[in-house]
Amino acid sequence: MNISKFVAPEIIFGQGSLSQIGESAARIGASKVFLVSDEDVISAGWVDKALHYLHAVGLETEIYSSLTSNPKDFEVLEGARHYVASGCDAIVAVGGGSPTDVAKAVAILASNGGELRDYEGINRISRPLPPMVIAPSTAGAGSEVSPFAIIVDTERKLKMSIISKSLVPDIAIVDPELLRTKDAKLAAATGMDALTHGIESYVSLAATPLTDIHACKAIQLIAANLRRAVADRGDMEANTNMAMASLTAGIAFSNAILGATHAMTHQVDGLLDQHHGEANASILPHVMEFNLSACPERFKHIAWSLGKDVRNTGQEEGARLAIEGIRELIADIGLAKGLGAMGLREEFIPLLSRNALNDACLVTNPRNATVDDIEAIFRKAM
Amino acid sequence: MNISKFVAPEIIFGQGSLSQIGESAARIGASKVFLVSDEDVISAGWVDKALHYLHAVGLETEIYSSLTSNPKDFEVLEGARHYVASGCDAIVAVGGGSPTDVAKAVAILASNGGELRDYEGINRISRPLPPMVIAPSTAGAGSEVSPFAIIVDTERKLKMSIISKSLVPDIAIVDPELLRTKDAKLAAATGMDALTHGIESYVSLAATPLTDIHACKAIQLIAANLRRAVADRGDMEANTNMAMASLTAGIAFSNAILGATHAMTHQVDGLLDQHHGEANASILPHVMEFNLSACPERFKHIAWSLGKDVRNTGQEEGARLAIEGIRELIADIGLAKGLGAMGLREEFIPLLSRNALNDACLVTNPRNATVDDIEAIFRKAM
Numbered sequence: 001m002n003i004s005k006f007v008a009p010e011i012i013f014g015q016g017s018l019s020q021i022g023e024s025a026a027r028i029g030a031s032k033v034f035l036v037s038d039e040d041v042i043s044a045g046w047v048d049k050a051l052h053y054l055h056a057v058g059l060e061t062e063i064y065s066s067l068t069s070n071p072k073d074f075e076v077l078e079g080a081r082h083y084v085a086s087g088c089d090a091i092v093a094v095g096g097g098s099p100t101d102v103a104k105a106v107a108i109l110a111s112n113g114g115e116l117r118d119y120e121g122i123n124r125i126s127r128p129l130p131p132m133v134i135a136p137s138t139a140g141a142g143s144e145v146s147p148f149a150i151i152v153d154t155e156r157k158l159k160m161s162i163i164s165k166s167l168v169p170d171i172a173i174v175d176p177e178l179l180r181t182k183d184a185k186l187a188a189a190t191g192m193d194a195l196t197h198g199i200e201s202y203v204s205l206a207a208t209p210l211t212d213i214h215a216c217k218a219i220q221l222i223a224a225n226l227r228r229a230v231a232d233r234g235d236m237e238a239n240t241n242m243a244m245a246s247l248t249a250g251i252a253f254s255n256a257i258l259g260a261t262h263a264m265t266h267q268v269d270g271l272l273d274q275h276h277g278e279a280n281a282s283i284l285p286h287v288m289e290f291n292l293s294a295c296p297e298r299f300k301h302i303a304w305s306l307g308k309d310v311r312n313t314g315q316e317e318g319a320r321l322a323i324e325g326i327r328e329l330i331a332d333i334g335l336a337k338g339l340g341a342m343g344l345r346e347e348f349i350p351l352l353s354r355n356a357l358n359d360a361c362l363v364t365n366p367r368n369a370t371v372d373d374i375e376a377i378f379r380k381a382m
Numbered sequence: 383m384n385i386s387k388f389v390a391p392e393i394i395f396g397q398g399s400l401s402q403i404g405e406s407a408a409r410i411g412a413s414k415v416f417l418v419s420d421e422d423v424i425s426a427g428w429v430d431k432a433l434h435y436l437h438a439v440g441l442e443t444e445i446y447s448s449l450t451s452n453p454k455d456f457e458v459l460e461g462a463r464h465y466v467a468s469g470c471d472a473i474v475a476v477g478g479g480s481p482t483d484v485a486k487a488v489a490i491l492a493s494n495g496g497e498l499r500d501y502e503g504i505n506r507i508s509r510p511l512p513p514m515v516i517a518p519s520t521a522g523a524g525s526e527v528s529p530f531a532i533i534v535d536t537e538r539k540l541k542m543s544i545i546s547k548s549l550v551p552d553i554a555i556v557d558p559e560l561l562r563t564k565d566a567k568l569a570a571a572t573g574m575d576a577l578t579h580g581i582e583s584y585v586s587l588a589a590t591p592l593t594d595i596h597a598c599k600a601i602q603l604i605a606a607n608l609r610r611a612v613a614d615r616g617d618m619e620a621n622t623n624m625a626m627a628s629l630t631a632g633i634a635f636s637n638a639i640l641g642a643t644h645a646m647t648h649q650v651d652g653l654l655d656q657h658h659g660e661a662n663a664s665i666l667p668h669v670m671e672f673n674l675s676a677c678p679e680r681f682k683h684i685a686w687s688l689g690k691d692v693r694n695t696g697q698e699e700g701a702r703l704a705i706e707g708i709r710e711l712i713a714d715i716g717l718a719k720g721l722g723a724m725g726l727r728e729e730f731i732p733l734l735s736r737n738a739l740n741d742a743c744l745v746t747n748p749r750n751a752t753v754d755d756i757e758a759i760f761r762k763a764m
Contacts (some may be wrong), residue, residue: 003394004394004395005392005394005395006393008388009385010387010547011389013385013386013590014386014390020385034571208395209599209626210395210629213630214595216595221591247592306477
């Protein structure tokens with residue numbers, strides 16, 4: 001018996017679609033909206049736009065933006081207190097993966113109580129969450145469609161993965177216009193995150209035909225558009241294609257889950273507070289080397305999706321072209337940097353490796369990895 | 383501003399997944415389930431199985447099966463009376479497109495009152511529907527994921543298209559085991575319906591990258607599995623692939639809508655009471671001929687998806703290979719029959735053509751069609 005489950009929120013996609021955020025929030029039953037964002041997105045003017053559309057349909061609003069990249073447990077706790085005190089009844093996020101994951105985690109604490117650690121792992125949320133609408137401002141995290149909330153546990157210095165179907169928002173509003181104000185470095189790092197989602201979900205043990213088509217579409221779109229999007233932030237065709245890539249990669253990993261790269265970067269992110277996408281760039285090629293023997297035909301297909309000519313190559317040779325293609329892309333967008341240069345010290349590797357073994361994302365990695373395997377990959381990625 | 387919307391229900395897929403129907407109905411809040419099916423599905427034993435799983439989680443049930451292929455308005459009215467009188471609070475369908483569409487239409491009348499004609503067209507349902515779980519027993523209709531309910535108006539002798547987001551069920555349970563008991567003729571006709579969904583949604587004016595990947599996957603799976611599924615009803619690999627094809631085609635047309643073939647078959651179905659898939663087989667190649675000039679590159683890609691070698695062909699030549707491939711497939715599965723042989727008389731063509739012009743599916747056809755164009759296609763399809 002091989003039964004798979006597939007979920008996706010309602011999706012509104014296209015330039016100008018932020019204009020539907022008021023009607024969307026009203027439709028899911030909001031009267032007072034808790035709007036989560038961050039200072040960069042506020043400065044770029046997107047929160048003012050969202051407020052305009054929310055107020056236009058008669059909704060009250062409360063803004064919460066006391067959060068950082070790689071959002072922390074205490075920021076969520078503060079947000080949940082704020083939510084309860086302000087009498088809100090729905091949650092809207094306008095921003096990248098950080099505000100979105102804070103919005104989701106606030107939803108958990110506000111309706112289920114306790115502390116975030118109680119919900120770490122898979123399907124540990126029992127009571128229904130407030131309705132949620134998410135409008136991403138980056139093309140990478142995919143959190144607008146996913147059942148994931150990833151929050152730093154500041155005591156343990158690692159990222160907790162909270163995975164539950166009720167974390168899939170009700171409506172995702174993907175407006176590529178919001179990508180215009182992202183700088184090139186953020187475009188590169190978030191694009192790398194989306195690419196890692198596409199690749200890890202395509203080779204995941206939980207992949208299905210329904211997740212495969214989303215993962216492959218993401219890889220193809222990123223191969224064809226990420227360099228352009230990084231080189232020219234005003235290229236709206238590239239931005240639109242990257243927004244679609246992030247969305248399809250998000251649908252893929254929401255249902256196929258991820259692999260060793262994410263299990264490892266969740267530890268690095270918790271320790272170093274670098275951008276998650278940059279950590280992915282350092283680790284992904286080495287995890288691909290490790291995984292290659294488990295599913296060479298899938299890696300060969302990734303090479304084809306990256307634009308490599310694999311017509312006259314054998315299985316392993318074709319599969320290796322996938323790793324070559326990923327390394328070229330990482331170099332071209334300026335992310336070819338080791339974990340050492342990012343500040344990771346050798347002595348942390350044993351602890352990070354042990355913690356990675358407990359991350360929910362490792363379960364679906366196509367090749368079984370021991371703590372020694374993970375340590376070896378960390379060392380290569382230095 | 384080019385904004386698209388995408389919806390899909392939660393999907394549970396795989397051999398044996400019918401076992402989750404009780405837990406699924408309970409999860410969406412059911413206490414007494416109105417189970418819609420038909421005599422063939424009951425004889426095959428699937429309703430008894432479903433009842434077992436529903437009763438196992440403590441749910442009460444009421445069965446409704448007074449319906450025919452191409453379900454009729456009066457069957458829905460009777461079902462809605464039955465639903466209200468029996469005090470049910472959720473709807474489950476186990477069966478093909480007919481029981482599913484009756485289940486949806488019962489949901490409309492039971493919660494919104496009035497008569498079905500009041501809801502014909504797009505987004506005319508205002509009040510929420512009872513929660514719904516659908517388990518399809520055929521690989522074709524795609525109604526388990528779609529916002530469509532297609533019901534015969536017996537007075538006007540045509541099929542009404544009722545299209546509304548609230549008709550998307552809460553949960554679709556797609557268990558390929560249920561396909562085992564379908565006979566070869568039904569496998570051919572329903573497979574042809576799924577193929578028509580894939581092709582019409584791929585060339586639809588409302589197609590998006592998100593619908594394209596689903597439409598293409600459906601066409602590829604059908605090209606590779608429909609002949610096998612018709613030849614050997616016990617071939618579970620072919621059945622499973624056809625179940626996935628029907629599902630992805632359903633997701634595609636749910637969001638890209640359809641085209642002239644469906645606008646026309648909806649009229650034929652209402653008049654002749656033939657299987658909808660057979661009517662599609664008669665009309666689709668002629669509609670493809672008509673549409674070819676509007677998007678030859680898309681038709682060439684369909685030819686590739688059907689397994690045609692299009693590497694050294696020009697655009698139009700490649701596009702024509704798609705029509706050739708469809709004709710071959712239709713012949714191989716025994717559906718190459720004209721509308722005349724199905725009982726259509728010439729004198730009905732003007733009326734059917736005028737009615738087709740008002741069908742909601744015509745709006746997204748890639749080439750604008752006048753009543754004369756539709757008449758000409760009907761005559762070719764005789």
